[in-house]
Amino acid sequence: MHSTKMPAANTLEDAASAFIAFRPRLFRIAHRILGSATEAEDVVQDTWLRWQNTDRARVLDPPAFLARTTARLALNVAQSARSRHEAGASPWLAEAIDTGPDPVTRVERAEAVELALRLLLEKLDPTERAAYLLRVAFEYPYSLIADNLQLSQVNTRQIVSRAGKRLFTGRRRPVSPAEHQRLLDAFVAAAQSGDLTGLENVLAVDTGRDQIQAAKRSTYTRQHTRHNMKLACVQP
Numbered sequence: 001m002h003s004t005k006m007p008a009a010n011t012l013e014d015a016a017s018a019f020i021a022f023r024p025r026l027f028r029i030a031h032r033i034l035g036s037a038t039e040a041e042d043v044v045q046d047t048w049l050r051w052q053n054t055d056r057a058r059v060l061d062p063p064a065f066l067a068r069t070t071a072r073l074a075l076n077v078a079q080s081a082r083s084r085h086e087a088g089a090s091p092w093l094a095e096a097i098d099t100g101p102d103p104v105t106r107v108e109r110a111e112a113v114e115l116a117l118r119l120l121l122e123k124l125d126p127t128e129r130a131a132y133l134l135r136v137a138f139e140y141p142y143s144l145i146a147d148n149l150q151l152s153q154v155n156t157r158q159i160v161s162r163a164g165k166r167l168f169t170g171r172r173r174p175v176s177p178a179e180h181q182r183l184l185d186a187f188v189a190a191a192q193s194g195d196l197t198g199l200e201n202v203l204a205v206d207t208g209r210d211q212i213q214a215a216k217r218s219t220y221t222r223q224h225t226r227h228n229m230k231l232a233c234v235q236p
Helices: 012-034 037-052 062-084 092-096 103-123 126-137 142-149 153-169 177-193 197-206 219-233
Strands: none
Touching: 012 037, 012 062, 012 103, 037 062, 062 103, 062 153, 103 126, 103 153, 103 177, 126 142, 126 153, 126 177, 126 197, 142 153, 177 197
């Protein structure tokens, strides 16, 4: 992703100018993750409030900072909706993969996915990342995640909840382009084909476990993912 140059944002007036210049992209990022214009607007407003209260003199790359903040807020909204089982709490990452003919839409959705996955790599440890990604992006039942990661269901629920919080409070760690691309490739392949074998194995290796045994995989989960992808492809 390329940064867009923005004016210095040391004063509140400069901060407002910088934010307004980048606001359309922030809305697109939030909307691609949440699928709701109303929720995306709320996220962008929350981003503005955080931007106001940030020590902006220490922000070297305002576009990247605002994009990361927007993605974190959108991820938190998606996870909160998932935990409450609200309507519209769909698998945001899977639906962000676009195979339609509109090149602008494809680029925007690809950017949202790349940014979200980078955040998961920067903020979460391998077990948190695996549990969070399988639960929030692909709607894996907790029982299957627990089985795959060799954890109890209670522990798995706690890990997913903790992961959502760490997207805001955890320290960022450096992520190599190769590491990011590896997860991105596995995720896109899973989302487009409905076969999560490769993604499961990447996540398992990252956690220090061997490849997940095929006998432990859920046929329901694969069918459910394919169904979600069919819905994603016809979204406006």
